[in-house]
Amino acid sequence: MQQKINVTEFVLLGLTQDPLRQKMVFLIFLIFYMGTVVGNMLIIVTIKCSRTLGSPMYFFLFYLSFADSCFSTSTAPRLIVDALSAKKVISYNECMTQVFALHLFGCMEIFVLILMAADRYVAICKPLHYPRIMRRQVCHILIVLAWIGSFIHSIAQIILALRLPFCGPNLIDHYCCDLQPLLKLACMDTYMINLLLVTNSGAICSSSFVILMISYVVILHSLRNHSAEGRKKALSTCTSHIIVVVLFFGPCIFIYTRPPTTFPMDKMVAVFYTIGTPFLNPLIYTLRNAEVKNAMRKLWHVKTASENKA
Template sequence: MEKLTNHLSLYFLVPSQFAAQLINLENASNVKKFILLGLSEDPGVQKISFVLFLFFYMIIVAGNLLIIITVTSSHPLSSPMYFFLCYLSFVDICYSSVTAPRMLADFLVGNKTISFVGYCMAQLFFLHFAGASEMFLLTVMAYDRYTAICKPLHYTAIMNRRVCWLLVFACWAGGFLHSIVQTLLTIQLPFCGPNTVDNYFCDVPLVIRLACTDIYVIEWLMASNSGLISLFCFLVLVISYTFVLATIRVRFTEGHWKALSTCASHVMVVTIFFVPCIFIYLRPFSTFPSDKHICVIYTVLSPVLNPLIYTLRNNEMKASMRKLWNRCRDKLGL
């Protein structure tokens, strides 16, 4: 109980106290740097991986930027669904940028060391900040589709622009609170060695295994924090789409089938993102080996597929992109 009280007391540190705690913890730990093993230690595989993941990262940035520009510049895409999609694209760029640039650099260098308090904890914080914000945003998008299909007469009143902004703010606030908890629980641990992280980025499950103290209580706190958030959001999504399918089942109009197609895209994104996260975080961290290849699914593959899924399966988006391309071509005189 005393350990649990000590861990929970970190949540309520004021900024000045937290800064002092951070300095003390850095001085108390013998380990100042971590070594990332990456996806592979084979030089040939690293070169191939660099080209492949550079291509993926370019698709993530270019594809999601295209969605943001298209939505913000096209009046027909002013509905709440596209408003949330625009922010999802922004979160995807931020989320992938936390891990991808460092991973690409590590493919080309032999020295893969990173500072503990500086880079490693910053990466952990922003990874969970963006990741949790995306989870909440996907849940909000499911609620938006539920409202549009199950309560069409009240949709514009319920999902007005003020509510949309409040929901986006709530997603960012929820992501920040989740991330600061994870970071505080990790950074207060003493690290005496070893200092090798069997992954291509710093994350909670692998980092806390290196702590030279009993982590039983803290790993369950973290699993309940990350894992239960993932599971809760996923269950809310499943319930929302269950109601959507039940509504569409008795309404065979063209508009509802179009909505079903949009929901199918959302379900694909949700499945790719949530299932690996639940598998990674909803379990005791110390009893399982590294799952770095599964981490690729939600840190790289999901942001790659999001722009493809939401554009290739959406006629309105494709039409707006064509209009945007034609306007740009006319201005350039092509």
């Protein structure tokens, strides 16, 4: 029998209660969020408009940038607004929606990173079969499967969240709604739900990280048979991917693969993978990728030339 939910809204305590620090939080994360959206949208537009970035690697990068933008949007705007709000209230329905969005786009980012690693593995280890294996139709099917998998994961998370009865208090010691802080407020024994959470989110993070690391070890090992120029180009691409993987999965594994205990650094760790990593990804992929930078320059020159003619 489903228990009645007495709590209809929650209060997010945010990152700090100090007024001066709240203003600093507002300014810093406003800059981070604007940088995230602008950077990822720039990559999306460049890949969409450029004829030279039509390979599967950039097809997957397009969806990684989209997932990054949505993932950051699921948490950053509320953190920014709440930094200047006297009462940081979020309704029960808004809280559940945030849990769903956070896990949908976070899981999508994980699956896209795996697809990007698979693409690099085929390109480097099976170059003769690459055009046949990574056809555009196959890439579309893989992305659809990634969306379906992310949706299933998010549905599982929201089902766990909806089963939690809340009868007070309603203070969430976090800047967003997620299952870990909500478990602390539930009026029930949450051991089994936390076990399911670790089995679900924790297993996805840990197994995906292991798969990605193994794939890149295999890729890097196979590079010994390539030419010096080929090794340099492949190493540049793989290094970017490895940096993104470590930055994203390190905090995720720390948060989702442990018993129901909280640490003072939990909120800052969560900030790093929900806001920090989406901000860094465009910088990593543009600063270390000559093809993306060249495509951006060409599009800029075309736009400037068309404006001058007008």
